[in-house]
Amino acid sequence: MLFPDLTICNFNPIRRSYVQGQSILNDYISKHPNFTVDEFYMEAGFDCSEVFKYCSIGGRVFDCCANAEPIRTNFGKCFTLKLQSSDKEWMHRQTEPGASAGIQIILDAHLEEQFGTNKPNDTTQPLFSNGFENGFRYFVHQKDSIPYLVANGISISPDTVAYTAITTNRYVLLPRESWGNCSDEYPQEYAQSDFPYSMANCQSICKAKYFTDNCGCTPSLYNIAETFPECSPFETYICIDQHLRTQTNDSVYYAAPDCSQCKLDCLSTTYQTSNSYGRGLSNGALYWLNRKNSNWSIDHMKENFGIVNIFFSEMTFTEYSQVQATSLTEILSDIGGNMGMFLGMSVITITELSMYFSKLLWIIISKKRREYLYKKKTKEQEHDKxxxxxxxxxxxxxxxxxxxxxxxxxxxxxxxxxxxxxxxxxxxxxxxxxxxxxxxxxxxxxxxxxxxxxxxxxxxxxxxxx
Known part of the structure; x- marks a missing residue:
């Protein structure tokens, strides 16, 4: 079974050491005149080598960062592990079910880089970011798709081992020309996008266009194609407050874009996960890792390391195919059968009725036809006599x-x-x-x-x- 993409984010999106000493935003902007939110998060977040400490597939070690791409999500700077893009064939797929043949990743949370750690050299105030817990959030998703970590992600805290068993479902839907409602192409107004089509990608571009039309820029979260001007956090707040916010009595409403033109994918793959957790790394694992790298102290590993095991629970997938409930041939057969059963009609009867009504209409419309029929009837009467x-x-x-x-x-x-x-x-x-x-x-x-x-x-x- 081919491995899906895996996106991993640290709950702490900003390293304290990166912004320490810069007390206010204006001070930071003066030192970074080309300030953008994307650039800030990508620079202030953790590097790949700081997050991924050890990676293996079925016991074979590989370089995580050689196959990981940085990506910005609503959790800040994250990394997407794309094993199918590796030049090593054995990294593309799992050959047998079970955790021993799957992916194992050891992560470092770097809690010392949080704000307000109460350590002697830390004078910063605690910063509440995306969650109540420390550690990581990861999401297993289809290749080249947007990771929705807020809705579908899995969390793991330091000093914890997580086991994520995957089951694969594939959906094959019918396009509009076959009485379905799916699509493989962007709507006409989004046709300039080079991203592969998916409903999630289409909706992101739709929202980016909606913000741009109303505010002149879009939040960077929706600018996946990087074709729209991006808003700063303050510009995003002003845009929502002045253009999208409406208040009726004591209720506040926000106008949402209508992205109904974005249809479901005709061919999509989803990964259902079943998770279990173990608390605390064993002493044997801590000493083994310490021998791997002496810079990984046992105390640091107890406070920061978390282990993620991702594997297929079975080497099969379930495919759901949408088919026409009734074909054109079956519809015609049903119509003919019902007419024959309840009306005693057949194709010959329908033909005769059609000919009868057409001749009757001809008689009503044409005077020559009526005269001809009258003469014909007179001759027939004389002949009969x-x-x-x-x-x-x-x-x-x-x-x-x-x-x-x-x-x-x-x-x-x-x-x-x-x-x-x-x-x-x-x-x-x-x-x-x-x-x-x-x-x-x-x-x-x-x-x-x-x-x-x-x-x-x-x-x-x-x-x-x-």
Missing amino acids: KIEEVVTEISLFRSRKEGTGSMSRLKGLVAQHQVQPTSPSELNIAQLAWTEAQQNQSSEIPEIITDDCNPRKMNGGVNVSS
Whole structure:
């Protein structure tokens, strides 16, 4: 696992020996005509070699100051240890979990450099700076990001051993074009910045621009890009009091800049820490360190030395990825499914409805279309009438044809049976019935040939005798 950046600050931001003998600010400014707050803190703070006494990774010793960069924070002059920037590959990462394979740093608080130590040669008054305790504050953070030691830092006092176990979380968010809200680029008004984008960097530049627009300068804490004129502490106080402070009745409000245009990073890494402490350096450790450097007296180490152990508790990280809850394909599928289930609609139905309403609108708008449809309907009615007449004629023809066929069937039935001799009266009745049938049916009337009431063969070969 790659080591993160580590920023360490001394709670005492100013060395007493640097300003001793300069009783007032005007005296100091007269000796330093180009006075700025940044320059003052960087010169009055402790040097790297005064703070870092011993550094190792997995037991291998390395030079802390060769990989540390001074940085000014709200704690004054601090140092950021950037192990990933080292030219030695073994310093970039931890190879196994546990404190024995992590980073160990021994720090010197130099409490003798505080104001008001009550020592015989110290005539200064105690100075209340950033905290109630002595020692250091450190913060584990992502590479090339701003350390927020006030909110997320870890404190350690002299004669204490701290163990900081790290767990890594990585966040992958969606940009705006993928329905997300993150960004990898500065807003247009901050595009001139050369700093890598992060939400913290963007907000710092936003606040620096806000102060510059209202007061003509910005507090040095927000001038991370060093592109804005910096305010002195007095100018910062006047700016806030005259331009940003508003009072309503008994309440005082300070106008804060709106930096909502600074979005979350699309790719970020955070380090969660779990801390434990041990009080008091062992005698064996004190004598071992004294043998390392005879200038480190045991009394001085008991009063000033603190040991920080930073390590990965496990060689894994957790990644949180933001994904679209529903893709475009799924949305269309859901719409189609709901319409089909609750409305009985399909793509064909939607197409038909679209065509129907478009044609209806065409009829309403176009007069030619209405005339055309009227003529078409008239022709269709005439055509239907002709078809109906033809069908009627065909039906009549078929009914006549079916009647002829029934007469033929009648003659066939008669041919199949022998007719018993009939009396003259019965024969007359049959002739009357035959005559009536002949009048109703004109085609294919069978002939009855008689000779002196002795019937001959009829059609079909039927003999009739009287």
